[in-house]
Each structure stands twice: as structure tokens, then as C-alpha cells.
Amino acid sequence: MDTTRVSSTAFDGTPHAPAHARKFVRQVLGEWRLGHLAEDAVLLTSELVTNAVVHAGTGIELTCRLDVEATPAKLEIEVDDHHPTRTIEESDAEATPPDTMRTSGRGLALAGLLADAWGVTYTRTAKRVWVRMEIGDGFDRQEALPAALPLAPPVGSLHVGVIVCDRDGVVESWNSEAEQLLGWPAKEVVGGPLEKLVAWRGHGPYALTLADTLGLGRWRGEARMRHTDGRLVPVYVSHLRARGQRSAIWMVVAADHRYVLTPPPAPLRREAGRRIKDLLDQDMPFTELLDTIAQIVQVSSGGDAAYVLLSADGGDTFGVAAGAGAPAGLVGVLATGVFGADRKTPTLLDDLLAEDVELAEQLRARSLACAPLLVSGEVTGYIVVTAAQPGRFDQELTVSLQHIAGQVAVPVQRERLAEQDRAHRGRLSFLAEAGELLAGVHDEELIAALTAQLVVPKIATWAAIYLTDLAGMTRLAHVWHSEERHNADLRTLLPAIPRTALNEVSWPVGPETVLSFPLLTQGRSHGALVIGRAEPTLPLELADLLADLCRLVALNLHTAMLYARQATTSRVLQRSLLPMRVAPMPGLESAVVYEPAEEGADVGGDFYDLFTVADHWCFALGDVCGSGPEAAAVTGLARHAVRLLAKEHYTVADILDRLNQALLEEGEDGRFLSLLCGELTPLPQGGAVCTVASAGHPPPLLLRAGGTVEAVATPQLLLGIEPDARFYVETFELAPDEVLLCVTDGVTERRDGDRLLDDGDGLAALLSGCRGLSAHAVAERVRHAVEMFAAEPSQDDVALLVIKAAPLRQVRT
Numbered sequence: 001m002d003t004t005r006v007s008s009t010a011f012d013g014t015p016h017a018p019a020h021a022r023k024f025v026r027q028v029l030g031e032w033r034l035g036h037l038a039e040d041a042v043l044l045t046s047e048l049v050t051n052a053v054v055h056a057g058t059g060i061e062l063t064c065r066l067d068v069e070a071t072p073a074k075l076e077i078e079v080d081d082h083h084p085t086r087t088i089e090e091s092d093a094e095a096t097p098p099d100t101m102r103t104s105g106r107g108l109a110l111a112g113l114l115a116d117a118w119g120v121t122y123t124r125t126a127k128r129v130w131v132r133m134e135i136g137d138g139f140d141r142q143e144a145l146p147a148a149l150p151l152a153p154p155v156g157s158l159h160v161g162v163i164v165c166d167r168d169g170v171v172e173s174w175n176s177e178a179e180q181l182l183g184w185p186a187k188e189v190v191g192g193p194l195e196k197l198v199a200w201r202g203h204g205p206y207a208l209t210l211a212d213t214l215g216l217g218r219w220r221g222e223a224r225m226r227h228t229d230g231r232l233v234p235v236y237v238s239h240l241r242a243r244g245q246r247s248a249i250w251m252v253v254a255a256d257h258r259y260v261l262t263p264p265p266a267p268l269r270r271e272a273g274r275r276i277k278d279l280l281d282q283d284m285p286f287t288e289l290l291d292t293i294a295q296i297v298q299v300s301s302g303g304d305a306a307y308v309l310l311s312a313d314g315g316d317t318f319g320v321a322a323g324a325g326a327p328a329g330l331v332g333v334l335a336t337g338v339f340g341a342d343r344k345t346p347t348l349l350d351d352l353l354a355e356d357v358e359l360a361e362q363l364r365a366r367s368l369a370c371a372p373l374l375v376s377g378e379v380t381g382y383i384v385v386t387a388a389q390p391g392r393f394d395q396e397l398t399v400s401l402q403h404i405a406g407q408v409a410v411p412v413q414r415e416r417l418a419e420q421d422r423a424h425r426g427r428l429s430f431l432a433e434a435g436e437l438l439a440g441v442h443d444e445e446l447i448a449a450l451t452a453q454l455v456v457p458k459i460a461t462w463a464a465i466y467l468t469d470l471a472g473m474t475r476l477a478h479v480w481h482s483e484e485r486h487n488a489d490l491r492t493l494l495p496a497i498p499r500t501a502l503n504e505v506s507w508p509v510g511p512e513t514v515l516s517f518p519l520l521t522q523g524r525s526h527g528a529l530v531i532g533r534a535e536p537t538l539p540l541e542l543a544d545l546l547a548d549l550c551r552l553v554a555l556n557l558h559t560a561m562l563y564a565r566q567a568t569t570s571r572v573l574q575r576s577l578l579p580m581r582v583a584p585m586p587g588l589e590s591a592v593v594y595e596p597a598e599e600g601a602d603v604g605g606d607f608y609d610l611f612t613v614a615d616h617w618c619f620a621l622g623d624v625c626g627s628g629p630e631a632a633a634v635t636g637l638a639r640h641a642v643r644l645l646a647k648e649h650y651t652v653a654d655i656l657d658r659l660n661q662a663l664l665e666e667g668e669d670g671r672f673l674s675l676l677c678g679e680l681t682p683l684p685q686g687g688a689v690c691t692v693a694s695a696g697h698p699p700p701l702l703l704r705a706g707g708t709v710e711a712v713a714t715p716q717l718l719l720g721i722e723p724d725a726r727f728y729v730e731t732f733e734l735a736p737d738e739v740l741l742c743v744t745d746g747v748t749e750r751r752d753g754d755r756l757l758d759d760g761d762g763l764a765a766l767l768s769g770c771r772g773l774s775a776h777a778v779a780e781r782v783r784h785a786v787e788m789f790a791a792e793p794s795q796d797d798v799a800l801l802v803i804k805a806a807p808l809r810q811v812r813t
Helices: 017-031 035-055 090-095 107-114 176-182 210-214 255-260 267-280 288-299 357-363 395-438 442-457 483-494 539-577 626-647 652-666 760-770 775-788
Strands: 003-011 059-067 073-083 115-124 127-134 161-165 172-173 218-226 234-239 247-256 305-312 318-326 346-347 367-375 378-387 462-466 476-481 513-521 524-533 589-597 606-613 616-624 673-684 688-695 699-703 709-711 730-734 739-743 800-803
Touching: 017 035, 017 059, 017 073, 017 267, 017 288, 017 483, 035 073, 035 107, 035 127, 107 127, 107 442, 161 176, 172 626, 176 247, 176 652, 176 775, 218 395, 234 255, 247 255, 267 288, 267 395, 288 318, 288 378, 288 395, 305 395, 305 539, 318 378, 318 539, 318 673, 346 395, 357 760, 378 395, 378 626, 378 673, 395 442, 395 539, 395 589, 442 462, 442 476, 442 539, 462 606, 476 483, 524 539, 589 688, 589 775, 606 626, 606 800, 616 626, 616 800, 626 652, 626 673, 652 688, 699 760, 709 760, 739 760, 739 775, 760 775
Parallel strands: none
Antiparallel strands: 003 059, 059 073, 073 127, 115 127, 161 172, 161 247, 218 234, 234 247, 305 318, 305 378, 346 367, 367 378, 462 476, 462 524, 513 524, 589 800, 606 616, 616 673, 673 688, 688 730, 699 709, 699 739, 739 800
């Protein structure tokens, strides 16, 4: 008999391959009772697989081979890739001592140190790197040998009795083999109860009654049946009842011939309990512990998938904590029809679809067996095995699952509580980091980008953010992959879903499990967070964390939406407070500088206007006391009132009188206004006559052609203070090449410590140096002087209006 044991697997050549390989080797050596070699073997495997991933980049095949008959017994580990042209330079591994500071080039050096032999084999299509480890004298060869089949008694004594009975246990059919086995002729038992022929005795704490067994779809086990001579005959029974049929079929053989009806030996199932015990003695992360339990259960049961469920929401519901096999990316809480806090015994369902359609769809399974994790009489979770076909499991499996559940329940709960404490601290830290990062961000695109980078690579391999606008249109806003070079390909693969419900989208099939989380707040969807993970299941704690993150992101998106709406409204209203354009004046040149002090604002407390009325032009420059919406309201009132009154041909003095009354009628105490208002009437010979009045405003400065500067208006009372105030105008001529400078107090009172810009007629001195400059050049020079006057930015709005009469040679006749 060939006693060599071989176990193989294959991986894609991705960065996840070394981790999968480590788990595989650790599992195989545990099954072969070679735990003392695990650390060195896992390290060697990790290095060889990593080299294959980095240097070959192809699919990888990993084989563990144990030869127990060799002297000494030996373990070989082989790693195959499909890039044989990439040779290995053996001299580097042998001649160069390993450098402890290097993170690469050490694989074969380690092989030389830890393995008894190693080598490389090349073929046309593959390259194999292998290491050999010799096993010491303490190795138990018999324990490592494959289980042998039991010796069978003589075939001549074999009788297979076939008994058919209905759901109530009444015998309907009894064949001749049953008569030879038990001595009862058919005429004496047909129509009678099966119960009288069976000395039914349950085996184990969770065994079923005879009536319960007859209702099952499938069952195998030992029993004792009464012979016609009165003795009890040990038998082995295989029970089968087709779905939808009332009749059940029993195939019965003597216990010595049980091998005829038992399934082929399943050494992994027999070893599952021992492997679980060894597992619990190891110190490993909680998630790895659950994953390994699920793997052991899935392999030992022969199911398509296995899960570890843990309680959620106070223990009333249960969610996926780990999975193995072929799960379909399960997230969060499962349907509670089968899993409940009050179900404290194992459950076997031949057809889950007939019991719970929702759960069958979630698990993509028809057969299900499960056993509860009981701690102090309370259900804290479940061990679950599923299969895609109906009727795959028997009652023996539930007993095995309950045995495993009894082993792991208390250790898992203890580790879970410790993990929950660690996860709670990590969760708070993660959410605090996310909240700090997203705080004050009012741009949807930036929120989407930050969210994706929060998730990748901590939680997922890649993430995509879909955003839904007020009209219900959804768009892909941002994608982020742990390997940035894949971002463009990922964006191409992900679907555009303008009006498809996010829960109805078919995500692309790939190596990662794709999961979608809605961004919901205040009953409104702002889109979805879609992630791809290499792991097939998402632990419940991570699902809860992502749900909290999505709520936080949705709240920030909602805030950003409100901010954008308010900012748009504010911007439109603010822009209405300033003229759309400045009216051109033949023979005159104008320039305006307007800089609100508030960051991001279009309009502050200062305002200006320059417009045409009949044959002359009007200008205004004002400053409202205060800031905010109240100041903006006064700004709007003042600018539009000046323009309206001027269009009605009111004089400058009358405009100030009427505006003063309007402000007082508003009834807001302390809401006053300084205003410089004037008219410009062009002269035939060039220049213009200027009529101006200053209501508490800094007086305008006139730069004469000779370079002198003089104030051309006297400050009068502020508007909005005294109802009986009367205003007067002053008139002067703006000759060709002369400049009129009008400013607000943001210019004259620009502060640097205790010094003001206009101290010692500083503004007049600045203007005197602008002789010969255009209006725009004068405005820019004054603006630059204000900006550079102090290191700190200005805390007040800055507005200035420059009007220059064109030189005579430029005046049109």
C-alpha cells in the first residue's frame, strides 16, 4: 500500500497568496500531526510563495508531500509557478550570507538554513522550487498513515432487509432479507407498528425519538431490533424518506455489516474534534481563530460552505463572523427563522428553501445543519454547514457539530469579549479619525475621495463611492484601489447606474467579494459605499463599523448639500448687491477694487456703483456699519435706493436726504451708513464737472495735473442717525489728466500695530506718486499698498473707486 500522503492547492499570483499558503500548510501539518515542524515549514512556504508572486506573477501550485516509510521520514513542500524562464541564481543563495537588514533575496538563504535539502526543477511550462525536511525519531508513523478500511465479516452472512412504513410508523412492506435477518415473516409484521420491532434507544444528548427519525429525510445510525426468538439483534439502519412522500424506507443490516450502508470513511470528520482542541491551545487573533474553525468544520463535514455566526443586537439576532468554502459574501444579520436565541438544540434541514426562502437566498443553499454555541444556557452563536443540493446531511453531522460547538463556545465567547473591547477602542479611534478628517468639508467630491481612502486598505482592497443628487440621479463619484495603477480599470468595470436602485445592481464578478452599503440619513439616500474584499465574508464587527462610517459620511454629505444650497443662494443674493457692470464714460476712465474681508464672500459691508443717468454719470461708494445678513440688507437698500432716486432725477443732496429717512424708517438701532455720492457731467473741452456730498465718509482726494493732492468734499453726518439732518453738495472741476480717488475706511484705517495707513496724510502722499498713471494702475498701486502695509491680512472690507479725466489729446471731439 502506498503510504505517501499528499495535499495540494492552488492560488492566483496575488499579494494574498502567501497568507493563504501559510494557512494551508499550517492546516495540513496539523492534520498529519506534524505541529512541531509547523513554524519552520510555514516560514519556508511564505518565502517561496512570495518569491513566486514577485518574480513570476503567474498562478501558483503548492504541494505538501509526506513519506512516512522513508528512512528517515521526510516532508517535502513544493511551489510551482508557470514562468520557467525566470531562473534562480543559486550562487546568491549559497555564497552570499543573509543580510538581516534586507527584506528581499532571502528565500533560498532560509531554505539552506532551515531545510535539510532544497532544489529547483524546470520544465517547458513550469518551475518548481522544493524544500525537504527530515522528521526526527519521535514521529509516530502509524498515526500519520491514512486510515485503513475495517475488515468485513463473511459476505455469506450479509442480509439487507428493506422495510417500508408510513409516517405514523405502520409497516407497509417487509422483504425476505428482513425475514432472514430477524426471523419475522411479512404476514406477521405488515400492518403493525414498527415500534414493537425496534428497541429504540437514543445515542447522545441530542438523539431523536423513533417518531422524529421517521419524519427525517435521511438518517443513518445504530439500533437494536427484536428477533422472533426474543433476543435483541444489533443492526445498522439507513433511513430515507423522499420529500413529499409519507412512506419511509429502512435498509437494515447486522451491525457487523454496517460498512455496506455507512458512507466512505471520513477521517477529517473524525479528527475535527481533535483539531479543534489543538486549535484552542494556540494563541492567534480572534478573526483567524473563527476562520480556522469555519475551515475545519467545512472540510470535515463535506459541505459546500461553513459559517460561524455570533449574536448581534443584544443576542436576538445572529450575523456572520467567519466563513469558509464557497460563501457568497455574506454581511450583517441573517434571517432569524432558523437561528434564534430560543433554539438550543441542533437543527437539520433537508430543504432550506421549503423552510425559509429568505435565508436560502442569503446562503445560496438548500441543505443546512447547525448547532448552537451555548454559554451558561444562553445561545451566543451557531456553527453552520450548508450545501447547494437538498438532502446532503444526516443526523450524525448534527451530533458532530454539537460536539464542536461545545468545545468552542466558551473560548470563542471569552475571546470575543476581549476582541470586542479592543474593537470598540479601535472603532472609536477610526470613527474619530474619520470625523476629524471629514469635519468642515463641504465639497461632495472631496468627501467621496476621503471616504474611499479611509476604507482602503484598512478594510477593503478597493472602494467606490456613488452619489445620488436631489433629482435621484446616481453617479460614480470616486474609486480607489490599494494598487493605484488599477484605479482606471476599476472605474471602467464598475457600472453606471443613473436610476437603478443600488440594491438591484449586479456588481462585476472578480477575485474580490463585492459588498454595498447605503449612505442614508434622515430617510434620504445620498448614494452608496461599494467595497471589494479578498475575504469571502465580512466579520460582523466590520459590518457594524462600516454602517457607522456610512452614517457619518451620509451626514456630512447632507451637510455639504445644505451648505452648497445655502452658498449658492447667498452668492446669488450677494451678487445682486453689486453692479453687474460699470457704465463706460466717454472722456473718463474708471477702475474699481473691491475685496471683502470675509473669506469666501463675494460681498461685504462696503458697496459701490457707477451708472448713467441721462447726460451725466452717477457714482456711489458706501460702508455699512456691521457685517452679516443685516449689513447686507442695508447694502441692498442703499445701493438700489441711490440708483432709483438718481434715475428719478433727484439731486445728490436729495438722494442723501431720502436715503437717511429710509434707513430711519427701518427702525434698526445702530444700523447707520457712510456714503459718498456724486455726479459727473462731461465738459466739451474735456474733463467733467463733479458734484459730490460725503455723509460721514472719508473725503475723496483729487490728484491735480501738477502733482498736488487735495480733499474735495467735507464729511457730514452719517446716514441713519438724525432724522432732521440736511445734506449739501460741493462742486469742483475734474480737469483732463486729473485723478479722483474715492476709498472706504478699509483703506484709510488699515492698521499696522498702532499706526494707520492715513496717518500724516499717508494716502495723499501715496496718491501724489501716481501722477501720469492710468486709473487701473492707480487702483492697483493703492491696493498693493494696503495689502503690504501690514503682515497680517486686513480685517476690514476694502473698496476704492478711481476716476481719471482723459488727457486732451485723447478726448474725442
